[in-house]
Amino acid sequence: MSGPGRLALVVGSGDLVPQAIAAARDAGWEVRVLALHPREDLAAEQPFQIKVSRPDQVLREIRRFKATHVCAVGAMHMSDRERESFAQFAGEQQPESKGDGKLSQLGSALLRMLGLPFIGVHEIVADLLAPEGPFGAVPIEGDLLRTAEFAVSTARKAGALDLGQALVVAGGRVIATEDIGGTDELLMRCRVYRDRGLIGDGHGYIVLGKTSKPDQPLHIDLPAVGIRTVELAREAGISAIAIEAGRTLVIGRAEMVAAADAAGIALIGFAIPNG
Template identity: 45%
Template sequence: MARVTGRLSIFAGTGALVPHVVEAAQAAGYKVQLLALAPREAVAGVKMITADLDNPLGIIWSLNVFRTTHIVMAGGIHLPDKARQGLIRFANGNAAPSEIMADTPVGDAALAALGKVLKKMTGASLMGVHELSPELLAPEGSVAGPVCADPTAALFALQTARAIGALDIGQAAVVSGGRIIAVEDIGGTDALIERVAALRVRELTGTDTVPLVLAKAMQPQQAGFVDLPAIGTQTVANCAAAGITIIAVEAGRSLVLQREALMAAADELGVSVIGLRIDNG
C-alpha cells in the first residue's frame, strides 16, 4: 500500500486484530486513534478513548476533533440490547421506536447503518480491515492443519452460516455431516463453541466417524467495513477442546489472524482449517 497522510479512527472491539490493524495503519502512514468499544489494553503511542455508544454525538465529536479522514471497525464487537437500540434510533435520525420500520437492521447489520451515518456526519471514508491488511484474507483451499477429509460437510456448514447471516443472527454455525448442531447468536462464536462442547459431554453429538465442523461466513447483507468473520489461534484451541476437528472459512471474505501461530496450533491439535468459496448471490 502506498503511504498516505490520512487520519484513521479505529472502532476497537476485543481480540488480537486491533494491534495488528494499528501497526498496518501506521506503516501505511496514517495517524491513528482508537475508540474502544470494549475494555482493552492501551496501544503504545496511540490515543485511546472510550466510545460510549449511549452517546453517539460524543463519538462524532471525537471523530471531528481528531479530523478523521478514515474509519475502520476491528475486533469482536458485542453490543448489549440497550446500546443496539440506541444505535438504531441514532441511525434513523433519533426516531421514536414506533416510527422505525419493521425491516430496519437490528443485529450486526446495525453497525453498517451506524457507519453510514458517521460517514455522512464526518465526511470520513469507511474502510475494511482487509483494505489495510489484504494478507489476512483467507485463501481458497487448505489453510492449516491436516487436509480436510470432508469438504462436503465443510461446504454445508458454510452455507448454513450464510443462511443464519441472512437472518442477521450471526456469522457461524456448527454441523455434523448434514445435520445442523448449533448456530451463533448474540453470545458470539466462543459461546457457540462452548455450547457444542456441552452437547458433546451429554453425548448428543460428535462421533469418531462424523466430524464436527465450525464454519464462519460473511453475512450476505453485510458491508465490507464491518467485522468480517475472523479466526485465530484461540478459535483453533477452543474448537479442539470442544471436539470440533474442521474449521471452514469463506475464502476471500474472512480473516485468518496470527497465521503462523494458527498453523502451528492446527498441526499440533489436529484441526483442519479450510477456505471455501460459496455463492455470494
C-alpha cells in the same frame, strides 16, 4: 486506496487491535483510537471512550481529529439499549432487526454523515483474508469435505436471518448456532454436548462453519478466526474449520495453521457469492 492520512480507528476487543494500530503507524498513518470497550493495554493511546448511546460525540471527536479515513477493528458488543439508541440516531425508525448485520449498515450510514471513506482492516494489516481452498496440512476430502461445504452454506443461510456468523454441524445436521455470546461460547457449548455424548462418536464429522452475512460490507464486522478458535475447536472435537474465502479474517495465520495441524483439524476456505 490513497496514501496514508489521518485515521480514526474504532476498536473493540481482540488481539488484532494492537496489531492494527502498529501496522497503521508503520504505514505512515496518524492514528486516533476510539474504543468501544475499556482496554488497559491501550492506556498509552489515551483512547476516546465511545458511548454508543451518544453517537453524536463519536462523530464530533472524529471531526475534531480531522480524520481523512475511518477503520473499525476488533469485536464489537452492544447491549439492546445501545443498539436501539444507535439505530435511532442513524434515522432507523422501522421495528425491524437491530442485529449485527443491521448495525453494520447503520455504521455505514453514520459514516456517510461524516463524508469519509471507511477502509477495512485488511487494507492496513497484510495477509489477513482467508485464501480459497485448504490452507493447512490436514487433508480434507470425502465426507469431511461435504460436511464442510454444508457448514458454510448453512452458515450463510443463518446469516440471512441476522443470526451469528458461525454454526456447528455434525454430518448433515446443524447442532448449534452462534448467538450473542459469539463463536467462543458456541464452541464451548459444543464441548459440553460432546462431553454428554450428544455429538461425536459416530454422529458424523463435526465442522465449524463461519461466513459473512449476505450483502455484508467488506469493511465492517467481518468474521474472524485465530488460534483461540482452533484451541476451542479441538476441545469440542471439531474435525474441520470451514470459512469464507476473501471475507474472513485469519488472525495470526502462521500460529493458527500450526495449531490446527497439531490438533489434526483441517482448514478450508470456500468462495461464496456475496448476496
